[in-house]
Amino acid sequence: MSAPAASHPGAMAAGQATARYSPVQMMEIELTEPLPAVRYDGQHRRAWVLARLHTEPVATCVVQFDARGLTPDEVGALLWPGLREPVTQRFAAAGLPEPATLTGEGLAAEPAAWPFLRRRHAVLAAAPFISVVICTRDRPDQLAACLRHLDRQQYPRFEVVVVDNAPTSDAVRTLVEGRQSRVTYRYVVEPKGGLSWARNAGTAAAFGEIVAFLDDDEEPDGHWLAVLAHGFARGDDIGCVTGIILPARLDTPAQEMFEQIGGHSKGRGFSPAVFSRHSPQNPLYPRPPFGAGGNMAFRREALARIGGFDVALGGGTPALAGEDTLALTQVLLAGYRIAYEPAALIRHNHYRDLDGLGRQLHGYGVGLMAYYTALLRHQPSVLPGLLRLALTATGYLRETKATRSAAPQDLPARLRRRQRRGMLTGPVAYIRSVRRQARVAASTVGHEARQ
Numbered sequence: 001m002s003a004p005a006a007s008h009p010g011a012m013a014a015g016q017a018t019a020r021y022s023p024v025q026m027m028e029i030e031l032t033e034p035l036p037a038v039r040y041d042g043q044h045r046r047a048w049v050l051a052r053l054h055t056e057p058v059a060t061c062v063v064q065f066d067a068r069g070l071t072p073d074e075v076g077a078l079l080w081p082g083l084r085e086p087v088t089q090r091f092a093a094a095g096l097p098e099p100a101t102l103t104g105e106g107l108a109a110e111p112a113a114w115p116f117l118r119r120r121h122a123v124l125a126a127a128p129f130i131s132v133v134i135c136t137r138d139r140p141d142q143l144a145a146c147l148r149h150l151d152r153q154q155y156p157r158f159e160v161v162v163v164d165n166a167p168t169s170d171a172v173r174t175l176v177e178g179r180q181s182r183v184t185y186r187y188v189v190e191p192k193g194g195l196s197w198a199r200n201a202g203t204a205a206a207f208g209e210i211v212a213f214l215d216d217d218e219e220p221d222g223h224w225l226a227v228l229a230h231g232f233a234r235g236d237d238i239g240c241v242t243g244i245i246l247p248a249r250l251d252t253p254a255q256e257m258f259e260q261i262g263g264h265s266k267g268r269g270f271s272p273a274v275f276s277r278h279s280p281q282n283p284l285y286p287r288p289p290f291g292a293g294g295n296m297a298f299r300r301e302a303l304a305r306i307g308g309f310d311v312a313l314g315g316g317t318p319a320l321a322g323e324d325t326l327a328l329t330q331v332l333l334a335g336y337r338i339a340y341e342p343a344a345l346i347r348h349n350h351y352r353d354l355d356g357l358g359r360q361l362h363g364y365g366v367g368l369m370a371y372y373t374a375l376l377r378h379q380p381s382v383l384p385g386l387l388r389l390a391l392t393a394t395g396y397l398r399e400t401k402a403t404r405s406a407a408p409q410d411l412p413a414r415l416r417r418r419q420r421r422g423m424l425t426g427p428v429a430y431i432r433s434v435r436r437q438a439r440v441a442a443s444t445v446g447h448e449a450r451q
Contacts, residue, residue, distance in 0.1 A: 022043065024047065024250035026247075027050070031058075034104060035076050035103075035104045036075070037072055038070040039069040047063050048061075048247075049079065053087060053107070054116060058086040059086050063075065072104025072105075076102035076103050080102040086270060086271075090116070122233075123229045124155070128232065129157045129207065130208045130211075130297070131160075132161065132213075132214055133214070134160065134162050134216055135165055135213075135216070136216040137164065139217075142216050142217055142349075145219070146215075146217070150183060155226050155229070158183070161202045167189065172187070188202060188205045190202075192444060194437070195317075196313055199309045200308045203300070210228070215293075215348070218294055218347065219347040221345040221346065221347075223345075227341045235337065239337065241297045241338070242295055242338065243295045243341050243345060244345055245348050247347065249349065254354045257411065258357055259350075268340060274339050276332065277335075291328075293325075294346060296328070306327060306330040306334055309326075312437045318430075319430045321363045322368065325371045326374050326375060358418050362421070365418070366429050367422075367426065368423060370429050372386065372427075373431070
């Protein structure tokens with residue numbers, strides 16, 4: 001009988017990306033309640049656990065087990081080494097003594113003393129109106145699952161704007177307009193293909209002074225909007241709030257591999273942070289890795305100040321990606337701060353196969369270099385900083401390569417090559433996209449003039 005074990009959520013040996021791979025059971029545990037047992041179902045031998053403390057997500061961990069499963073006390077013992085530090089920090093903030101350990105009975109922590117709950121209560125008492133913009137194209141079934149999660153939002157004042165981007169049928173319109181819900185859903189068509197066109201159309205149609213963006217393959221946590229609102233309450237100069245993006249499921253090697261190489265949140269973790277243009281940064285980026293486009297919200301005034309999303313970037317264009325990165329960077333350079341709120345949690349349905357992951361990584365490679373090209377186009381004054389960045393990045397890449405040489409292979413060589421080829425084509429792809437979107441805009445103006 002193999003001994004149970006706990007590991008980092010990204011841990012997966014290279015040999016697991018084979019036919020022997022077994023899916024991971026997804027679990028959530030509220031630490032202030034009795035812990036559940038983990039039972040072997042004949043398929044799963046690992047469980048990916050999201051641990052919460054009075055609903056606040058504090059850490060994730062993977063626990064391994066054998067055919068007998070795990071008792072609640074065993075679950076607590078396996079989780080405690082990874083949970084002790086974040087739990088201790090939150091108990092200290094609440095003025096409570098550090099727990100000695102985590103047993104199957106859970107942790108004793110009175111909610112009245114809990115700062116996280118008090119902050120959320122204060123935000124909900126003066127809740128700003130938020131517009132949630134979802135951009136989609138011909139995926140009504142996937143969109144319906146996303147909307148069901150929005151129906152369960154524990155937030156009093158919001159609307160949902162669904163932007164149908166260059167649709168080929170009325171399926172999305174039928175879904176949105178026929179929806180029975182307490183939530184206000186509105187349907188908008190953007191005939192010009194491209195994610196940035198759709199996001200700009202959603203912003204224009206939105207009524208809220210805060211505009212949050214969600215992808216149609218995501219599942220927002222029930223407190224997502226409340227935590228976003230808390231991020232904006234940190235200060236009037238908060239121009240954007242981002243949150244963590246976690247996997248909705250880990251059923252295939254490709255899905256787990258994506259998490260292993262950083263996923264959408266790039267290791268940012270569960271500690272809130274506020275960034276300005278002067279914050280410490282990864283040398284490969286002119287801004288810290290504080291989130292991604294699938295989980296971000298802006299003050300309307302900040303989006304207006306930067307001119308919205310660059311329509312030559314993003315899905316549906318030759319540049320493939322990068323519109324979110326550029327918008328976040330421009331908001332920082334415009335003098336706003338960005339708040340990262342990990343409790344604003346989204347679950348994402350990753351690509352299930354290696355071909356899909358390869359396309360995604362290729363798009364990220366193209367989009368990254370297209371983003372740098374776009375940044376120079378919009379703000380030429382950043383050139384000296386980018387030149388210094390290139391010198392620093394060279395050393396960073398050498399160091400990273402040396403570090404990885406002793407580590408297990410975490411990404412098939414063909415996928416790495418595909419991402420690198422994408423990076424080489426990024427600048428040209430952006431220039432092509434600028435020209436194409438200019439023609440699209442001109443043809444739209446001409447069509448409207450003839451109406």
